[in-house]
Amino acid sequence: MTILEEIQQKFPSFSDKEKKIATYLLKNSDTLTNINISTLAKETNTSPATITRFAKKLNQNGFVDLKIQLSAVPAVHIENDMAINSDVYNFYTKVIEQTEQMVKQEDLENVVQTIKKAPRIFIFGVGSSGLTALEFTQRLMRMGLNVVSTTDSHMMLITSSMAVSGDLVIGISASGETTDVNEAILCSKQNGAHIVSITSFPESTLSKLSDTSLLVYNSAFIGRERFINSQFAIMYQIDVISTMLLEDNQLNDRMNQTIKVITRNSLNEELKRNEKS
Known part of the structure; x- marks a missing residue:
């Protein structure tokens, strides 16, 4: 389990301030290499002491150890010439x-x-x-x-x-x-x-x-x-x-039968509309 997975797993047990820190780390995990504890405290409207307590809840000695664990998580980078497409693609890929x-x-x-x-x-x-x-x-x-x-x-x-x-x-x-x-x-x-x-x-x-x-x-x-x-x-x-x-043959057959019935009904409705027109 990566540190990000552990943060998400424990998220409901965090205090409101700790949830702010957790959310920030999960959202910005790819860009935390150079952040320091003071900057993180300012970005999350918390305090260095709260961040330290948060790190200890994750079994880390402090923020430095937490940041080392975060930097060890591989980032997902997708190259795409179209910025918006790339943004959406990265989002769904990560999910x-x-x-x-x-x-x-x-x-x-x-x-x-x-x-x-x-x-x-x-x-x-x-x-x-x-x-x-x-x-x-x-x-x-x-x-x-x-x-x-x-x-x-x-x-x-x-x-x-x-x-x-x-x-x-x-x-x-x-x-x-x-x-x-x-x-x-x-x-x-x-x-x-x-x-x-x-x-x-x-x-x-x-x-x-x-x-x-x-x-x-x-x-x-x-x-x-x-x-x-x-x-x-x-x-x-x-x-x-x-x-x-649908790997079950019986369920697959039922699905195909349902599709046939729906298709046939749609076709009949279309024929009726054409006759009226």
């Missing part, structure tokens, strides 16, 4: 590479097997994570799986009370601290449902409630605010899961 380093292959495989065996699947998410939950639900439905997504906080609690032993409940939250999602997940867990989460922090409430937690890199730490897609890492993980599921 994918960092996510790949965080996730465990055996966790992915376990989640895929659990999805295939579950008699019912419930997916919870709100806000942008709710949109991701809807996308994931549509994919699983097209494979013939019994799945429903809930993005309304009130309905989420109602749905969670219906989950029973054997059911699979998937909670999606980048922070892992979305209250509505966590309350619904807790209710489902108390009913005996199997819990899977997709989140950025292994020490978050959501992750701790889960039987399996798939970790993704939090794109907010890259520092490209003008185009940050907070769901990109989660969608990447969902792409991986979907692809793994």
Whole structure:
């Protein structure tokens, strides 16, 4: 585990001032070679003493040792003549590479097997994570799986009370601290449902409630605010899961059948419109 991965892992346990330091280091990890503790304190509106305490929380003797660990992390440099394209490319490349380093292959495989065996699947998410939950639900439905997504906080609690032993409940939250999602997940867990989460922090409430937690890199730490897609890492993980599921011949056949039905229906609708015109 690199020092950057450790910072992200411990992020929820940091104080507010320590989170400022952590966020700055994660956003600017490629340009910290010549920074000193006074400059970092000024940039983060903290103090050298706070930075030293922060370093010790990461099992470093002080800021110098912390900076040595940061400089040992390889930077990602992509050459591109088109500045904007390069910026976006670098952003998505870093998100994918960092996510790949965080996730465990055996966790992915376990989640895929659990999805295939579950008699019912419930997916919870709100806000942008709710949109991701809807996308994931549509994919699983097209494979013939019994799945429903809930993005309304009130309905989420109602749905969670219906989950029973054997059911699979998937909670999606980048922070892992979305209250509505966590309350619904807790209710489902108390009913005996199997819990899977997709989140950025292994020490978050959501992750701790889960039987399996798939970790993704939090794109907010890259520092490209003008185009940050907070769901990109989660969608990447969902792409991986979907692809793994489609290796199953039965699920693949169901997906192809669904595509045929949708295509045929679209064609019929187009023919009807042409006849009317």
